[in-house]
Amino acid sequence: MPRTLESQITMEKTPSYFVTKETPHRISAMSQETKLIVVVRDPVTRAISDYTQTLSKTPDLPSFQDLAFRNQTLGIVDMSWNAIRIGLYALHLENWLRYFPLTQIHFVSGERLITDPAGELSRVQDFLGLKRIVTDKHFYFNRTKGFPCLKKPESSGSPRCLGKSKGRTHVQIDRDAIEQLRDFYRPYNVKFYEMSLSLSQHSLNPQDFQVEGVHVVRPPPPRWPPCRHFSAATHFSSFLSMHR
Ligand SMILES: Nc1ncnc2c1ncn2[C@@H]1O[C@H](COP(=O)(O)OS(=O)(=O)O)[C@@H](OP(=O)(O)O)[C@H]1O
Numbered sequence: 001m002p003r004t005l006e007s008q009i010t011m012e013k014t015p016s017y018f019v020t021k022e023t024p025h026r027i028s029a030m031s032q033e034t035k036l037i038v039v040v041r042d043p044v045t046r047a048i049s050d051y052t053q054t055l056s057k058t059p060d061l062p063s064f065q066d067l068a069f070r071n072q073t074l075g076i077v078d079m080s081w082n083a084i085r086i087g088l089y090a091l092h093l094e095n096w097l098r099y100f101p102l103t104q105i106h107f108v109s110g111e112r113l114i115t116d117p118a119g120e121l122s123r124v125q126d127f128l129g130l131k132r133i134v135t136d137k138h139f140y141f142n143r144t145k146g147f148p149c150l151k152k153p154e155s156s157g158s159p160r161c162l163g164k165s166k167g168r169t170h171v172q173i174d175r176d177a178i179e180q181l182r183d184f185y186r187p188y189n190v191k192f193y194e195m196s197l198s199l200s201q202h203s204l205n206p207q208d209f210q211v212e213g214v215h216v217v218r219p220p221p222p223r224w225p226p227c228r229h230f231s232a233a234t235h236f237s238s239f240l241s242m243h244r
Pocket residue numbers: 015049050110113114147148149161162165166167168234235236237238
């Protein structure tokens with residue numbers, strides 16, 4: 001991490017931070033005031049997106065079902081496959097909560113980042129204690145790309161969209177496999193959604209985690225005092241770490 005002046009914020013983004021066992025301990029040893037931002041999306045869509053990305057680099061990859069299930073007939077999911085494991089947000093979060101209070105963690109909805117990028121970024125700016133500088137006027141919807149793009153980045157006078165590897169058409173996976181994976185993730189999603197409910201900046205959509213209609217328990221407000229400073233974040237889940 002570079003040295004940072006009192007008025008500056010250092011940000012670092014590494015997709016694997018959120019799911020790497022040793023990371024919370026290492027980051028808290030560096031600074032307990034680090035603020036953490038995690039971009040999450042429906043874990044089933046996330047797994048298919050992950051597979052689509054790997055397939056584009058490794059065309060002879062086994063099928064999604066072969067990798068996702070130990071035994072698909074019995075519905076036994078292979079939790080050791082990274083594309084599946086990463087979406088077990090509740091488990092990863094529990095590991096982080098051993099080192100950081102929930103108030104220092106902010107979840108960005110990957111789905112809303114596409115439908116309402118300015119809204120998601122308002123919450124990020126609030127969480128970081130920043131003035132809301134990034135707003136609606138910075139984005140436009142690019143029909144060709146099918147995603148929001150930046151109107152005019154600071155560094156150039158022309159609009160900028162994310163690259164071709166972001167927002168690819170996903171590999172088609174059969175309905176049954178998707179349903180089996182939804183069933184598999186449901187308890188983890190419910191737990192994760194419940195944990196996130198105690199955040200004042202809570203913005204996760206119940207539909208994105210298939211928890212609508214499920215009885216979720218709102219946990220008591222966190223015991224920790226609100227943080228003064230912060231820092232850090234993860235392929236949906238993206239993980240960004242920010243340090244002041
Ligand atoms: N504005 C905009 N333009 C293009 N793509 C967008 C945008 N906002 C979010 N997304 C979604 O970002 C997804 C890819 O991001 P990753 O999480 O793979 O990034 S990272 O590799 O972890 O850094 C990518 O997922 P896929 O659609 O599955 O490819 C996109 O849906």
